[in-house]
Amino acid sequence: MTQRVAVYPGSFDPIHHGHLDIIERCCTLFDEVVVAVLANEAKKALFSPEERVAMIRELFPGRTQVRVENFSGLLVEFADQAGARVVVRGLRAVSDFEYEMQMALMNRRLNPRIETVFMMPREDYSYLSSRLVKEVCALGASLDGLVPPSVLARLRERLVPRGAGGEGARR
Numbered sequence: 270m271t272q273r274v275a276v277y278p279g280s281f282d283p284i285h286h287g288h289l290d291i292i293e294r295c296c297t298l299f300d301e302v303v304v305a306v307l308a309n310e311a312k313k314a315l316f317s318p319e320e321r322v323a324m325i326r327e328l329f330p331g332r333t334q335v336r337v338e339n340f341s342g343l344l345v346e347f348a349d350q351a352g353a354r355v356v357v358r359g360l361r362a363v364s365d366f367e368y369e370m371q372m373a374l375m376n377r378r379l380n381p382r383i384e385t386v387f388m389m390p391r392e393d394y395s396y397l398s399s400r401l402v403k404e405v406c407a408l409g410a411s412l413d414g415l416v417p418p419s420v421l422a423r424l425r426e427r428l429v430p431r432g433a434g435g436e437g438a439r440r
């Protein structure tokens with residue numbers, strides 16, 4: 270039987286609960302979900318591609334349905350090599366739509382065999398972005414329920430100055 274493989278690409282700098290919600294939704298529809306982490310030197314990221322992959326892999330121990338890889342170059346080429354016919358993107362709000370449509374149509378032009386499928390994350394996460402997660406963490410406020418504890422620990426290590434993250438720090 271043909272395996273239904275989907276690629277879920279992104280920067281994931283870092284992964285948050287909105288992303289995880291989409292991955293779980295993909296798992297109900299596809300046999301394999303390849304989380305494809307963009308390794309793009311031009312885009313200044315907080316975490317290296319290897320760190321981002323490691324952080325995501327840690328969240329799916331023993332889950333063979335979820336594979337996590339770095340990619341560079343064209344997404345449709347990566348998807349083709351992964352044996353995927355579907356690229357999944359999360360849509361949070363109308364503001365995401367224009368950029369997502371441009372990417373989906375360009376990807377269709379580059380490889381018409383690959384379809385982009387949009388999924389809406391749970392409403393509670395519709396405002397969540399990696400950029401805001403980093404900003405809120407750097408300012409010492411709580412990210413409870415927005416990122417997994419292992420990701421929060423890594424964010425604090427990287428963003429909260431030593432001595433500022435202990436007891437008494439704003440949460």
Ligand code: PNS
Nearest residue numbers: 278279280281307342343344345372375
């Ligand atoms: O989470 P992001 O940063 O919005 O993800 C963007 C991503 C990785 C999906 C996009 O930048 C991408 O696909 N990059 C690969 C380069 C590519 O294929 N470009 C041409 C198609 S638009």
